[in-house]
Amino acid sequence: MGFCALITGGTGSFGRTMVSRLLDLGAVEVRVLSRDEAKQDAMRREIGDDRVRYHVGDVRDRASVDRAMRGVDRVFHAAALKQVPSCEFFPMEAVRTNVLGSVNVIDSAEAAGVRSVVMLSTDKAVAPVNAMGMTKALMEKVAQAHARDNPGSPTTVSCVRYGNVMCSRGSVIPLFIEQIRAGQSPTVTDPAMTRFLMSLGESVALVEHAFAHARPGDVFIRKAAASTVGDLAAALCQLFGAPDKIEILGVRHGEKLHETLASREELARAEDFGEYLRVPVDCRDLNYALYVCDGDPAGHPGSDFTSANARRLRVPEIVEMLRALPQVRAELSAHEMALAS
Numbered sequence: 577m578g579f580c581a582l583i584t585g586g587t588g589s590f591g592r593t594m595v596s597r598l599l600d601l602g603a604v605e606v607r608v609l610s611r612d613e614a615k616q617d618a619m620r621r622e623i624g625d626d627r628v629r630y631h632v633g634d635v636r637d638r639a640s641v642d643r644a645m646r647g648v649d650r651v652f653h654a655a656a657l658k659q660v661p662s663c664e665f666f667p668m669e670a671v672r673t674n675v676l677g678s679v680n681v682i683d684s685a686e687a688a689g690v691r692s693v694v695m696l697s698t699d700k701a702v703a704p705v706n707a708m709g710m711t712k713a714l715m716e717k718v719a720q721a722h723a724r725d726n727p728g729s730p731t732t733v734s735c736v737r738y739g740n741v742m743c744s745r746g747s748v749i750p751l752f753i754e755q756i757r758a759g760q761s762p763t764v765t766d767p768a769m770t771r772f773l774m775s776l777g778e779s780v781a782l783v784e785h786a787f788a789h790a791r792p793g794d795v796f797i798r799k800a801a802a803s804t805v806g807d808l809a810a811a812l813c814q815l816f817g818a819p820d821k822i823e824i825l826g827v828r829h830g831e832k833l834h835e836t837l838a839s840r841e842e843l844a845r846a847e848d849f850g851e852y853l854r855v856p857v858d859c860r861d862l863n864y865a866l867y868v869c870d871g872d873p874a875g876h877p878g879s880d881f882t883s884a885n886a887r888r889l890r891v892p893e894i895v896e897m898l899r900a901l902p903q904v905r906a907e908l909s910a911h912e913m914a915l916a917s
């Protein structure tokens with residue numbers, strides 16, 4: 577059945593892929609709410625579909641969110657400050673966009689009677705060490721509080737939590753490719769550092785799953801595999817026929833050696849859906865005794881789900897994953913043409 581969807585932050589790589597997917601799923605209208613008119617214009621030309629409408633606005637500004645929200649059935653909330661360094665330097669800017677902006681989106685969706693809101697989170701929100709992760713963790717808490725405080729609400733708010741989306745704008749894979757193509761060695765922070773790797777298609781599939789199955793306050797997690805950054809660099813060198821040589825930079829400020837997609841406390845109450853985990857909201861009410869006095873006798877056995885103990889991708893498998901990415905294929909053929917000429 578036809579529906580109207582809103583994507584906040586819709587001009588990023590994730591947002592764009594989501595727009596196409598929602599159109600395929602039968603959306604009669606997909607609205608993109610974002611700040612940058614130039615990016616919207618570029619996207620309008622690229623997509624060329626009248627069903628996509630562009631709203632210039634900012635999730636920090638409730639009135640601009642309200643205007644885009646009228647008549648919407650589904651919201652995918654991807655607008656965020658997501659660069660680790662900028663959030664470290666300007667933590668209150670991260671609070672304004674990632675926390676208060678998310679509150680605006682939820683309140684606006686509730687007021688407009690939206691059916692489902694899916695919010696984009698990150699593994700950096702689990703036991704966070706940087707401001708980006710901390711504000712995303714608070715965003716998740718805000719979504720869960722909405723579920724607890726509004727049991728009869730027609731608006732279901734849930735979150736999807738990811739690791740690194742391969743080839744997203746500004747991420748390490750395009751950087752390594754640029755370095756290799758320029759004849760330089762990839763600059764690796766720490767070869768043993770690990771990250772969960774996912775393709776855009778896999779990430780979008782999780783959002784679809786959340787739209788179809790979420791209960792209020794759920795967090796959905798994809799059980800992703802992980803690789804070391806050293807192996808990722810080696811796979812790219814192999815793919816581009818470059819010598820397997822790296823330059824070591826050292827771990828950057830605000831960066832973890834391994835990421836965590838689900839804490840052991842969450843795993844203790846998570847449901848396993850095969851490819852996905854569903855972590856339900858803790859629905860204890862404001863009866864503080866339940867928080868303070870009544871512990872869980874079962875405790876929290878086991879360990880966190882981290883990029884160190886996840887299934888480890890080896891170089892040949894990473895090569896195949898990279899080869900399947902359209903951006904990498906385009907770079908590869910450009911590289912081969914440049915070498916041939």
Ligand SMILES: O=c1ccn([C@@H]2O[C@H](COP(=O)(O)OP(=O)(O)O[C@H]3O[C@H](CO)[C@H](O)[C@H](O)[C@H]3O)[C@@H](O)[C@H]2O)c(=O)[nH]1
Pocket residue numbers: 658659660698699700738739740741746747748749751763764765766769770771805825828831835
């Ligand atoms: O020159 C570089 C840059 C990065 N890295 C390493 O490559 C890995 C990935 O780095 P990215 O910059 O691609 O990604 P981050 O893990 O730092 O963070 C990214 O992924 C997150 C999800 O976990 C969020 O989406 C975030 O916004 C986004 O920047 C990290 O281990 C990093 O240390 C290098 O080795 N060399």
